[in-house]
Amino acid sequence: MFEFSFMQHAFIGCFLVSVLAGIVGWFMLLRRQTFAAHALPHIGFSGAAAAVWIGFSPLLGMIGSSLIAGFFIAHEGHKTGGSFHPLRRETMTGLALTASLGLGVWCLHEANTASNQATTLLFGDVLSLSTTTLMELGGVFLLCIILLGALWRPLLFSSLSPDLAEARGVSVSHISRSFMILAALATSACSEIAGALLSFSLMIGPASAALRLELSPLKGIIFSIIAALALSWSGLILSWFTDAPVSFWISIGAVLLYSVVSCIQRLKLKLFNKV
Amino acid sequence: MRASDIVCHNLQLIVGPCVVLSDATLKLSLTGITVLRGNNGTGKTSFLHSLLGLEAPQQGSLTVLGTTPQKARPYIGYMPQKAGEAAPMIPVIDHVIASISGTKWGFPLNLKRRHDAMTLLTLTNAQSLAHRPIGVLSGGERQRIALAQALSGSPQLLILDEPLAALDPIARQKNLVLLNQLHQQLGLNILMTAHESLTLDGSSKPLREIWLKDGKLYV
Numbered sequence: 240m241f242e243f244s245f246m247q248h249a250f251i252g253c254f255l256v257s258v259l260a261g262i263v264g265w266f267m268l269l270r271r272q273t274f275a276a277h278a279l280p281h282i283g284f285s286g287a288a289a290a291v292w293i294g295f296s297p298l299l300g301m302i303g304s305s306l307i308a309g310f311f312i313a314h315e316g317h318k319t320g321g322s323f324h325p326l327r328r329e330t331m332t333g334l335a336l337t338a339s340l341g342l343g344v345w346c347l348h349e350a351n352t353a354s355n356q357a358t359t360l361l362f363g364d365v366l367s368l369s370t371t372t373l374m375e376l377g378g379v380f381l382l383c384i385i386l387l388g389a390l391w392r393p394l395l396f397s398s399l400s401p402d403l404a405e406a407r408g409v410s411v412s413h414i415s416r417s418f419m420i421l422a423a424l425a426t427s428a429c430s431e432i433a434g435a436l437l438s439f440s441l442m443i444g445p446a447s448a449a450l451r452l453e454l455s456p457l458k459g460i461i462f463s464i465i466a467a468l469a470l471s472w473s474g475l476i477l478s479w480f481t482d483a484p485v486s487f488w489i490s491i492g493a494v495l496l497y498s499v500v501s502c503i504q505r506l507k508l509k510l511f512n513k514v
Numbered sequence: 515m516r517a518s519d520i521v522c523h524n525l526q527l528i529v530g531p532c533v534v535l536s537d538a539t540l541k542l543s544l545t546g547i548t549v550l551r552g553n554n555g556t557g558k559t560s561f562l563h564s565l566l567g568l569e570a571p572q573q574g575s576l577t578v579l580g581t582t583p584q585k586a587r588p589y590i591g592y593m594p595q596k597a598g599e600a601a602p603m604i605p606v607i608d609h610v611i612a613s614i615s616g617t618k619w620g621f622p623l624n625l626k627r628r629h630d631a632m633t634l635l636t637l638t639n640a641q642s643l644a645h646r647p648i649g650v651l652s653g654g655e656r657q658r659i660a661l662a663q664a665l666s667g668s669p670q671l672l673i674l675d676e677p678l679a680a681l682d683p684i685a686r687q688k689n690l691v692l693l694n695q696l697h698q699q700l701g702l703n704i705l706m707t708a709h710e711s712l713t714l715d716g717s718s719k720p721l722r723e724i725w726l727k728d729g730k731l732y733v
Contacts, residue, residue, distance in 0.1 A: 388620065392612075399600060400609060400663060402594035405662075406594070408617055453604070456612075
């Protein structure tokens with residue numbers, strides 16, 4: 240299987256998005272932004288559909304629409320929103336999702352595109368990653384890693400103790416906006432592999448298991464990256480042998496991972512209580 | 515022990531429908547533990563926020579520790595009303611580590627931060643809680659973690675918003691004694707809000723109180 244260039248591309252692509260999904264997914268879950276993690280790839284779908292219509296790369300379309308939506312979601316500012324902030328953010332996420340899905344369907348209709356193009360956007364096609372797309376993914380990966388490296392300390396501080404961080408002078412609203420840019424870029428990259436419908440599983444599955452284990456931030460993120468990598472690579476291998484889609488194996492694997500981790504935690508709790 | 519001065523000049527602070535301070539001119543020298551009192555909704559938290567530069571006054575000037583509230587931030591330790599609720603599954607020590615140099619950009623390369631975090635937890639008698647998720651702790655224990663976070667950065671003045679709220683009398687007295695120890699050992703001045711009548715064990719002398727009422731601060 241490794242002698243084929245399309246499989247080599249697929250493994251490299253999975254590596255890039257797994258690292259991003261592991262880190263960004265962990266932060267999204269910690270910041271209680273699972274709805275945004277679910278919505279952004281769907282929003283990216285409409286951008287990809289528009290790009291197909293105009294004749295651009297779908298990945299660029301995904302990034303563009305996710306960035307615009309991410310800006311609007313984060314714009315429901317921490318300061319102006321106060322304690323209403325989470326509710327307003329969720330409402331804006333829902334509105335952005337609704338509007339973009341409608342636009343996406345219209346773009347596909349106008350493009351008069353064959354239904355398999357829409358299926359590819361929705362479910363992903365990791366086995367047909369071209370060198371150009373891989374280069375684009377590499378660029379997104381590098382940009383995200385640089386942004387994460389720069390934001391790391393204030394992002395973690397404002398995620399763990401938002402009130403204290405603000406009192407110390409961290410601009411929580413600016414950090415939220417920057418993080419949504421990061422999330423938009425990462426979810427677009429994930430959608431390229433797992434598709435708009437299932438990239439959520441790669442973002443949230445490994446991160447939810449890491450948080451269930453109550454690990455420290457660094458250990459949790461490393462666990463999340465390794466788990467995402469294991470899910471995507473094993474998904475590729477299983478897909479090769481079974482002919483079932485990669486995203487199917489990723490989503491099933493994510494649920495299984497969380498279930499196993501939950502059982503381990505319950506067992507640990509029982510043993511701890513006995514002692 | 516140096517006093518921590520708060521100076522207001524013609525200060526007008528209105529937050530939403532609440533007139534917190536109206537044309538207030540005063541100099542408040544904080545030494546030891548000072549309790550800010552006032553009925554619910556009088557704007558105690560908003561007043562504390564203005565000292566931290568989080569609420570801007572509509573008119574007049576406000577200086578804290580001889581400078582603007584924004585510039586005074588590195589010298590102030592703050593404990594918010596509801597601490598430790600954002601990430602209950604993360605271990606205590608990581609909350610404290612994040613608050614050490616959390617305002618700086620970039621990835622932390624300083625391994626000493628874990629040691630520094632343990633020192634802060636020891637100061638607040640919470641070292642045994644370091645590796646437990648913050649969400650499983652009791653109210654009193656969480657307050658001690660929040661206090662350790664407030665102490666990071668070696669502040670001169672501690673501003674604590676309801677540090678004794680929702681605690682039973684024993685936990686309340688324990689935390690009050692801890693605050694007094696911090697004041698005496700580290701030379702910290704403390705401004706805190708509270709609703710309860712407070713006296714330190716072994717002394718019938720009540721703590722210094724200031725009152726916020728009808729847009730005025732009664733010292």
